[in-house]
Amino acid sequence: MTNAIELRDLRKTYPRNWAAPPFEALKGISLTVEQGEVFGFIGPNGAGKSTAIKILTGVMLPTDGSATLFGVDVTRPEARRGLGYVPENPSLPDYLTPMEILSMGLALHGRKPAAPDAHCMRWLERFSLGEAANKLVRGFSKGMAQRTALAHAMVVEPRLLILDEPLSGLDPIGRRDVVEILSEYHRQGGTIFLTSHVLHDVERLADRFGMIHKGELKTIQSPNELVGDQELVTVRSVGEGQVAGMTAESGGRWFVEVRRSALWSTLQEIDKAGHTLIEVKPTLTLESAFLRYSGLGEGAAPPKA
Secondary structure: OOOOEEEEEEEEEEOOOOOOOOEEEEEEEEEEEOOOOEEEEEOOOOOOHHHHHHHHOOOOOOOEEEEEEOOEEOOOHHHHOOEEEEOOOOOOOOOOOHHHHHHHHHHHOOOOOOOHHHHHHHHHHHOOOHHHOOOOHHHOOHHHHHHHHHHHHHOOOOOEEEEEOOOOOOOHHHHHHHHHHHHHHHHOOOEEEEEOOOHHHHHHHOOEEEEEEOOEEEEEEOHHHHHHOOOEEEEEEEOOOOOOOOEEOHHHEEEEEEEHHHHHHHHHHHHHOOOEEEEEEEOOOHHHHHHHHOOOOOOOOOOOO
16 A cells, blocks of 8 residues: 655755855754554754645645655655645635635535535534635635644545644634644545644554654654553552552642552552542653653753754
């Protein structure tokens, strides 16, 4: 099966003025994303995430290397057939309504559902925009504009979604709803390539993570591989009596980090002490891995701007 996305030694260099050397935004990154996979592309601001997405969507040409979508070079327009894309800051025509924007998307992609207006309305309602379907985008909040852009990407029933910070500007309920819609799309066989600073939501969605820093791809891991890097598990409980080895937190809460081999015995001690279990989770999360690979972890100096 052809990979949905394939990058081979992809490089992008921006020229600067005569007194400064060229800036290398991408330094030869290579990765593949299989059809039906959710790939989280994460890294600090300025790491090269948006540059890679601009190349994938044909907005920008690479300096060297190659990028393909479903085996077709991204420089060819047909590579973007069936592509749903949401940029970090969607620039929607503010003189149009969400219904008009989604209808325009269908026309541009050559999609002809049996009942176009009903098809568009169904997606607007999925993103809680039904009541605003015929209102001008000009008066929308950032969250409403973001949901309109996401509905525009989904209405064409894409085979691939490329999302740059798709949860930006959304409130907690909006983030939950969007994550549920994207999860459903994934279960139905859709492919997603996304960047996000909301690492908890990326952690819930992605099958694999690629961590980029200063234009270099530092690692690609699955959640299982990420957890496998660290054998410790964090356990939290609440109760009055102290459990040996646990450290007190505020509000009668306690926590301890134990090896996975000692987890069950720790849970038994918590139960004997009459505590209520709050949380059991791997100590190493996507957030801690993000900080480690970007040089911002404990004891590491922040990378230079």
